[in-house]
Amino acid sequence: MAASYDAVVFDNDGVLTTPTDRDVLLEAIHDAFESVGVSNPSDEEIRTLLGPDRSSLRRVADHHGIDAAALWRARERAAIDAQRAEIEAGRKRVYEDVTALESLPVPTGIVSNNQHETIENILDNCALEPIEVWYGREPTIEGIARKKPTPYYLELAIEDLGARNPLYVGDSRVDVVAADAAGIDAAFVRRDHRLEYDLTDHEPRYEIDSLEALPELV
Numbered sequence: 001m002a003a004s005y006d007a008v009v010f011d012n013d014g015v016l017t018t019p020t021d022r023d024v025l026l027e028a029i030h031d032a033f034e035s036v037g038v039s040n041p042s043d044e045e046i047r048t049l050l051g052p053d054r055s056s057l058r059r060v061a062d063h064h065g066i067d068a069a070a071l072w073r074a075r076e077r078a079a080i081d082a083q084r085a086e087i088e089a090g091r092k093r094v095y096e097d098v099t100a101l102e103s104l105p106v107p108t109g110i111v112s113n114n115q116h117e118t119i120e121n122i123l124d125n126c127a128l129e130p131i132e133v134w135y136g137r138e139p140t141i142e143g144i145a146r147k148k149p150t151p152y153y154l155e156l157a158i159e160d161l162g163a164r165n166p167l168y169v170g171d172s173r174v175d176v177v178a179a180d181a182a183g184i185d186a187a188f189v190r191r192d193h194r195l196e197y198d199l200t201d202h203e204p205r206y207e208i209d210s211l212e213a214l215p216e217l218v
């Protein structure tokens, strides 16, 4: 029984495009440290900057006596540039089943924890059906606080779409939590990189193994 959703909003990484190779991001973070004058970051500090909260970012910046905002700006710039190279080389690419978006009779959007500029680079380079609204995080410390599981960008996208009952499609627990917080249903797409991924306590309304299941749900 279709639930008559009036829009579909997608997470990007692991849903529309392949995730970015972790080593590419680690190398970008290493470059970012270097660009702000830190030539000897520890492996742990580099890993921390993969997905810091504000306090862990500050701790790392303080340890090197540098400004946290400047470190984060450099980190985001390096990640945007490295991911753009991956996109342009075809290593970060859309999944084949994104063609299912063409069969959706409702408007679509993207809400990603990746940088807004990275989402724009994907839209510029990849064949994705018209996406009406997209939000990635701002490349600032504020952007860290606003990313999922916080529903901040998801709520903005829903408002922009004028949707009353949208469906959010993700591949992470944070996607399910953000959808819950926004008061909307979530569909979890279990691709190969999520075969063992545990959703206990974060149960989505639907679990699908391909975007091809979406037209029927909507």
Ligand SMILES: [Mg+2]
Binding pocket: 011, 012, 013, 014, 015, 170, 171, 172
């Ligand atoms: Mg994802």
